[in-house]
Ligand code: ATP
């Protein structure tokens with residue numbers, strides 16, 4: 624399957640999951656178990672499509688890097704066990720590590736807390752030609768920090784700046800930050816891996832029962848699960864306020880990992896394809912240099928042959 628062929632397929636496929644305008648957005652309109660017209664019997668076919676997609680992605684990334692104009696920022700947000708790590712691992716498995724970086728945003732350090740809330744993210748924005756992945760992001764500032772008000776208190780903001788408008792202001796700041804980045808050639812795509820509460824329970828139990836998965840489980844994950852509804856309200860509000868044409872959210876069904884991965888891969892491929900990436904063209908002068916270099920190398924070969932002939 625050619626890259627062109629894949630891209631043609633990808634466009635319509637993504638439409639139901641993309642949110643470019645948050646007005647009227649409701650999370651309950653999005654089914655975490657959605658697999659469109661594919662069912663679990665199609666899993667092998669989906670895996671095959673993913674493999675083709677990963678190849679296409681590698682090709683596009685190579686051009687992105689060579690062209691060195693655009694940067695791409697992929698933001699991943701989700702509840703625990705929704706599959707962020709696995710999705711990142713699979714979708715990015717074919718790309719050249721030299722042009723790619725992953726940043727995981729955990730609880731902020733003392734130094735982070737001594738700065739404005741976008742500070743640590745601003746330091747990690749990918750360079751031109753690179754793909755940057757945020758495994759969690761500045762959006763935690765409207766999620767965990769909103770659900771757990773005590774985390775917000777730790778941010779030491781001057782009290783007179785904290786009013787009832789604080790979350791609206793944060794959304795506004797995030798939108799401005801994203802617009803600023805977009806205008807500087809950083810293309811932003813945001814993924815909310817939408818897992819159901821039941822599926823999370825299943826995956827937590829797996830982590831507890833399977834010795835190789837034990838390390839992934841933290842007692843705190845259960846505490847956060849108790850705040851499920853608060854998180855869903857916060858996620859919905861976040862998407863309502865921050866989905867935009869230039870930095871859309873994808874609400875990715877996450878109860879079936881194989882489906883999650885093809886949606887994310889498709890979105891990344893479509894994003895890169897829309898940039899019309901081209902290998903830089905070489906100037907006339909440089910072409911002459913290349914021809915001269917080639918002659919020198921060929922000349923080296925034949926003079927070695929001559930030397931050998933003389934010696935024998
Ligand atoms: P993950 O949970 O992403 O798979 P992990 O389990 O390796 O990764 P954790 O130690 O659980 O890492 O760190 C992630 C935690 O950090 C999440 O619970 C998240 O809510 C929290 N976090 C991220 N950003 C912030 C922030 N700005 N303020 C407070 N907490 C944050």
Ligand code: MG
Nearest residue numbers: 703839841844
């Ligand atoms: Mg965790």
